[in-house]
Amino acid sequence: MNFANRTIWTADNMEILPGIDSECVDLIYLDPPFNSNRDYAAPIGSKAAGAAFKDTWTLSDLDVAAMGRLADTHPGVYAVIEAAGKVHGKGMMSYLVMMADRLVELHRILKPSGSLYLHCDPTANSYLRLVLDGVFGLGNFMNEIVWKRRQGASSAVHKSRRYGVVTDTILFYTKSSEASFETQYTMDDPQYQDYIKRTFKYIDDNGRRYGTDNLANPALRPNLIYEYKGYPPPQKGWAISKAKMEQWDAEGRLHFPSNPTGRIRRKRFLDELKGKPVQNLWADIRMISSHSKERTGYPTQKPLALMERIIVASSNEGDVVLDPFCGCATTCIAAEKLGRRWAGIDISPNAVNQIRYRMAQTNLDIGGRTLSVHTSAPVRSDGTKMPRRQIKHTLYGQQEGDCNGCGEHFAFHMLEIDHVWPRSKGGPDTLENSQLLCRHCNSLKATGTMDDLAVKLTAWQRGGR
Numbered sequence: 001m002n003f004a005n006r007t008i009w010t011a012d013n014m015e016i017l018p019g020i021d022s023e024c025v026d027l028i029y030l031d032p033p034f035n036s037n038r039d040y041a042a043p044i045g046s047k048a049a050g051a052a053f054k055d056t057w058t059l060s061d062l063d064v065a066a067m068g069r070l071a072d073t074h075p076g077v078y079a080v081i082e083a084a085g086k087v088h089g090k091g092m093m094s095y096l097v098m099m100a101d102r103l104v105e106l107h108r109i110l111k112p113s114g115s116l117y118l119h120c121d122p123t124a125n126s127y128l129r130l131v132l133d134g135v136f137g138l139g140n141f142m143n144e145i146v147w148k149r150r151q152g153a154s155s156a157v158h159k160s161r162r163y164g165v166v167t168d169t170i171l172f173y174t175k176s177s178e179a180s181f182e183t184q185y186t187m188d189d190p191q192y193q194d195y196i197k198r199t200f201k202y203i204d205d206n207g208r209r210y211g212t213d214n215l216a217n218p219a220l221r222p223n224l225i226y227e228y229k230g231y232p233p234p235q236k237g238w239a240i241s242k243a244k245m246e247q248w249d250a251e252g253r254l255h256f257p258s259n260p261t262g263r264i265r266r267k268r269f270l271d272e273l274k275g276k277p278v279q280n281l282w283a284d285i286r287m288i289s290s291h292s293k294e295r296t297g298y299p300t301q302k303p304l305a306l307m308e309r310i311i312v313a314s315s316n317e318g319d320v321v322l323d324p325f326c327g328c329a330t331t332c333i334a335a336e337k338l339g340r341r342w343a344g345i346d347i348s349p350n351a352v353n354q355i356r357y358r359m360a361q362t363n364l365d366i367g368g369r370t371l372s373v374h375t376s377a378p379v380r381s382d383g384t385k386m387p388r389r390q391i392k393h394t395l396y397g398q399q400e401g402d403c404n405g406c407g408e409h410f411a412f413h414m415l416e417i418d419h420v421w422p423r424s425k426g427g428p429d430t431l432e433n434s435q436l437l438c439r440h441c442n443s444l445k446a447t448g449t450m451d452d453l454a455v456k457l458t459a460w461q462r463g464g465r
Ligand SMILES: C[S@@+](CC[C@H](N)C(=O)[O-])C[C@H]1O[C@@H](n2cnc3c(N)ncnc32)[C@H](O)[C@@H]1O
Pocket: 011, 012, 013, 014, 031, 032, 033, 036, 037, 298, 300, 301, 302, 303, 324, 325, 326, 327, 328, 329, 330, 331, 345, 346, 347, 348
């Protein structure tokens, strides 16, 4: 991993993710906004850019560049986004391009044993599911978790023409079948509470509540037919040996009926009950109330209990947890509490202030010293290093002599090595981060990214040629 534990980046996450080493994160939770930082509904027109969109869409040049990349690397995702655009319009298309770009990077930095949870807005969840299927592969879809975040009693929830919305969707994917997962349990379920009331109806001398289980053997076992403390055996015998019966008796685990001809039963203690395994419907975690101690005032703040469940289920102590849209850093606080390493990214500098404040408030003050705050990407440490001459030969073969910008063919000496992710943003001198560009494309790209080059090439092609 090429970043420190307890790192917060205040930047657009797409400026940071390309700098993170591949396969170094165990768990990613993201809770992106639908429409906050870009005006998705009003992209800049670029009808001429990219044959696929000619006369059909008016997406921004950046969207078109990203779509081009997706068409090459993830044709399924490209098709999904195109279809979403037809059904839902260019605003959705632009939003999904933004998300797909980031999800591809997030998938790259996840370890093979890693998991990702995407918290969605109901407007886009059906499309995001398809995008995620394309990025992660169908077999790695684990759950659609439905989180009941409102009780529904408030009049604000009621709608005149349809049902009120009281849930969010969290899409859970793993990178492979190696992902670690630990079943969680809950007691907080009205039906389960009814069952507990019905079942655990006795109290022992120590004040422990318990229920009872049958101790009769279903099949005839003549050697297990014995009397115990004057109580008669069941017709087919007991389920356990006399030695076991004595042991459980000594441990206070036997229930003796008041009726001397009744049947001895086994005690099951309520305090030993783990609870009901958590399923994909989460109704036991409440939204933060207006007077909750947890409340920071951040409008989209999620409850710590929600993050704790996800972190405990899908990571182990010491694992690395990343939240690329961390907001007031709920994921980071929960990860700290649970002994995980963590990092968060948020475009708003407010996140850093929030996290300092919350760490102190939660008695998790890690001190200004150990919280690493950055505004630029780390330098990748995981690429293939080789001499520049060898890189150029390898790339000339890989690209078959074509410029990676304009696509034209050039002689070996006419192509130049370029950093795909710019050196100024931390791009390393590795084979993976290198490409060959013609002199013209290289000077257009300058210290920019491939997206910048795509935009400039489009403008140049429109203006000239
Ligand atoms: C829904 S909030 C996350 C709330 C968070 N789960 C919490 O409990 O506080 C979304 C966050 O994403 C941030 N954001 C939006 N676009 C971003 C981007 N491109 N890169 C990084 N952060 C971004 C916003 O500033 C906002 O804080």
